[in-house]
Amino acid sequence: MKVKKIAVLTSGGDSPGMNTALRAVVRTCAYKNIDCVGVSRGYQGLINDDIKTLKTRSVRGIINRGGTMLYSARSDEFRTKEGREKAFSNIKKHGIDGLVVIGGDGSFTGGLIFQKEFGIPVIGIPGTIDNDLYGTSHTLGYDTALNTVMDAIDKIRDTAISHDRLFFVEVMGRDAGHIALNSGIAIGAQEILIPEQNMGIEGLISSLKDSKKNGKTSSIVVVAEGDKTGKNVFDLARQVEEEFPKYEIRVSVLGHMQRGGSPTCFDRVLGTKMGVRAVESLIDGVSGKMIGIDNGKIVSTSLKKAIKGETKIDPELIRVSRIMNI
Ligand code: ATP
Numbered sequence: 001m002k003v004k005k006i007a008v009l010t011s012g013g014d015s016p017g018m019n020t021a022l023r024a025v026v027r028t029c030a031y032k033n034i035d036c037v038g039v040s041r042g043y044q045g046l047i048n049d050d051i052k053t054l055k056t057r058s059v060r061g062i063i064n065r066g067g068t069m070l071y072s073a074r075s076d077e078f079r080t081k082e083g084r085e086k087a088f089s090n091i092k093k094h095g096i097d098g099l100v101v102i103g104g105d106g107s108f109t110g111g112l113i114f115q116k117e118f119g120i121p122v123i124g125i126p127g128t129i130d131n132d133l134y135g136t137s138h139t140l141g142y143d144t145a146l147n148t149v150m151d152a153i154d155k156i157r158d159t160a161i162s163h164d165r166l167f168f169v170e171v172m173g174r175d176a177g178h179i180a181l182n183s184g185i186a187i188g189a190q191e192i193l194i195p196e197q198n199m200g201i202e203g204l205i206s207s208l209k210d211s212k213k214n215g216k217t218s219s220i221v222v223v224a225e226g227d228k229t230g231k232n233v234f235d236l237a238r239q240v241e242e243e244f245p246k247y248e249i250r251v252s253v254l255g256h257m258q259r260g261g262s263p264t265c266f267d268r269v270l271g272t273k274m275g276v277r278a279v280e281s282l283i284d285g286v287s288g289k290m291i292g293i294d295n296g297k298i299v300s301t302s303l304k305k306a307i308k309g310e311t312k313i314d315p316e317l318i319r320v321s322r323i324m325n326i
Helices: 018-031 042-047 081-094 105-118 142-162 178-187 200-213 233-243 255-259 265-283 303-308 315-324
Strands: 005-010 035-039 051-053 098-103 122-126 165-171 191-193 219-224 248-253 289-294 297-302
Touching: 005 018, 005 042, 005 081, 018 035, 018 098, 018 265, 035 042, 042 081, 042 105, 081 105, 098 105, 098 265, 105 122, 105 303, 122 265, 122 303, 142 165, 142 178, 142 219, 142 255, 142 265, 165 178, 165 233, 178 191, 178 219, 178 315, 191 200, 200 219, 200 233, 233 248, 265 289, 265 297, 289 303, 297 303
Parallel strands: 005 035, 005 098, 098 122, 122 289, 165 219, 165 248, 191 219
Antiparallel strands: 035 051, 289 297
């Protein structure tokens, strides 16, 4: 079947680079003489028929903007069969032949179900800062988030050094420690606590004692949201405080600022390449795949594998961080 019209949407948590990928999808469609429509607010926009034509000039000036021009949303209605039926009736009404979903694992799960139920081809672009999808070394927005976290902790470090303080900095990563591990190495953290590896409170205290013995007067501990050493970062700080009554301890939770900001050069190039390949894949009759990157090359993996496959922490990063925190 010849593809004549493609719809694109952004869904789940936003990430820097979503706009870049959207721009690439729209312009590739124009280049290939295919109509392109943008769906606002993720799957909810499909249900509500919030669908508009996007032309080359509709996406001007967004390559460097964080967030998503299409808005993102979480749609509970799309989790129901009735909701998805409404969404598909709008797909039919607009004559849409394929769907590009820019989002994370939840968005891909929804897309896969939708494809199975109604036969509409779906291609995923991994737009999430967490880097938690199998089949791509980098998700879109991850590099920007790493740089944002690094810049923020560099600033915290200045005040930590000036006041001889121990800072616990919580970064995003409920299930994956990629942001914590990479940013932790980049800012010279004393310890990096991630969900994949629990060093235990004793291990942490002993590392901090050693660092004090070795003359450190201030330290940063980077903690991924999903780390299980304490109940949460505040509980962790309290437990450590009991051992170091003379150390001034502070907690900083970076929060949503990690998701915002202008995408880095890496994410802009990545988003552009992914957007182009997503449209080309639909034209070639490919469906149910996620576009990824592996050693600089654009690749594709089945959405099913992308969601279910395990993304592993690089053991070399753990090894070098151990050497650095002497
Ligand atoms: P992030 O990684 O940033 O959290 P995400 O894409 O994983 O992004 P979710 O909130 O998990 O974000 O999913 C986004 C949307 O995808 C949901 O609001 C829902 O509309 C749809 N979705 C997720 N899971 C399903 C499912 N099992 N069935 C149908 N739709 C789903």
